[in-house]
Amino acid sequence: MLRSIGGLGVTMVGSASAYRHDRTYEDHSDDGIPVELKRSEAFHDRLADLFGSESFEGLKPGRMDFLVDARYVGDATVDDAVKRYLEELFRDNGIYMQWVDHPDRMDERQFLAEYGNDAHSILWSKRGFYAREVESYLKDIALQLVVVPGRREPPYEGRIYSELDDIVGLNNGWLNGVNTGNRAVMGHRESRREQARLSLHEIAHLVLCHDDDPTNSGVMGVQEEVDLTPAEWSQFRDGLDGVRDTTGYDIALRRCSWEEYTPSRPTCCE
Numbered sequence: 001m002l003r004s005i006g007g008l009g010v011t012m013v014g015s016a017s018a019y020r021h022d023r024t025y026e027d028h029s030d031d032g033i034p035v036e037l038k039r040s041e042a043f044h045d046r047l048a049d050l051f052g053s054e055s056f057e058g059l060k061p062g063r064m065d066f067l068v069d070a071r072y073v074g075d076a077t078v079d080d081a082v083k084r085y086l087e088e089l090f091r092d093n094g095i096y097m098q099w100v101d102h103p104d105r106m107d108e109r110q111f112l113a114e115y116g117n118d119a120h121s122i123l124w125s126k127r128g129f130y131a132r133e134v135e136s137y138l139k140d141i142a143l144q145l146v147v148v149p150g151r152r153e154p155p156y157e158g159r160i161y162s163e164l165d166d167i168v169g170l171n172n173g174w175l176n177g178v179n180t181g182n183r184a185v186m187g188h189r190e191s192r193r194e195q196a197r198l199s200l201h202e203i204a205h206l207v208l209c210h211d212d213d214p215t216n217s218g219v220m221g222v223q224e225e226v227d228l229t230p231a232e233w234s235q236f237r238d239g240l241d242g243v244r245d246t247t248g249y250d251i252a253l254r255r256c257s258w259e260e261y262t263p264s265r266p267t268c269c270e
C-alpha cells in the first residue's frame with residue numbers, strides 16, 4: 001500500500017493491511033481508558049474544551065482509543081499532514097488514534113530556564129516538566145509527546161540532551177528523541193518524513209522495543225518505512241493500556257528501558 005504525506009512526493013510503503021475490514025479488533029477495547037470515563041459527558045466536554053472539538057472527536061466504549069497529547073515548545077511543530085497521516089495509519093491498524101494538540105505552547109526561553117532540554121528534566125524528574133505541567137487527568141488517558149526545538153549549535157541541531165549519556169555513550173548523549181513509557185520527547189524536524197518517522201518511533205515505544213531484525217523495515221527496525229510490522233501492530237494493540245500513568249514504575253519496569261540504552265544498540269533513539 002502506498003501512502004504519501006501531504007503530496008510532497010514523500011512516499012512510503014506501508015504494511016498496513018486491510019485491517020480496517022477485520023472487525024475482530026472491535027471485540028477488545030482494553031485501551032487503558034476506563035469505560036465510565038468514555039461514557040461521561042462531563043469528561044468529554046472537559047477534553048473538547050481543552051483540545052477543541054474539531055481535533056478531539058470523543059472516546060467510544062468498545063473502541064480502542066488512543067490519544068496523543070502533543071506539547072510544543074518555541075517554534076517546534078508537527079505538520080498537520082503528518083498528524084493526519086499517523087492517525088490514518090493507526091486507524092488502519094485497529095487503533096483509533098487522535099492527535100490532539102495541547103493549547104499551551106510554551107515559550108522556548110522560559111522552558112529552557114525552567115526545565116532545560118535534557119530528557120530527564122522534561123520527562124521524569126520529580127520537579128520536571130511532566131510532573132509539574134501535565135494535568136493529572138491527562139496523564140492517565142493520553143500519551144504526552146513533547147516536541148522541542150533542541151539546541152541549535154552544530155552538530156546538535158534538533159537534538160535533545162539525554163542524561164542517560166553516561167550509561168549510553170551514544171552521540172555524546174545527544175539524542176533525537178526519548179520515550180519513558182507513557183511520555184516522550186522528540187526534537188523538531190523540518191522534513192515531514194522525519195517528523196512522521198520520529199513521532200511514530202517515540203510513540204511506538206509506549207509498547208515496543210527496537211528490533212534488530214534486518215527484515216523489519218519499519219520504524220523500530222531499519223526505518224525504511226514509516227510503519228510498524230503487522231506483529232508489532234498486534235503487540236501495540238495488546239499493550240495500549242500502558243498509556244495509564246504509573247509514575248515511579250513505568251521507567252524502571254519498562255520492559256525495554258535498559259536494553260534500549262546500551263551501546264550495542266546504535267540505532268537508539270533515532
Ligand SMILES: [Zn+2]
Nearest residue numbers: 210268269270
Ligand atoms: Zn528508540
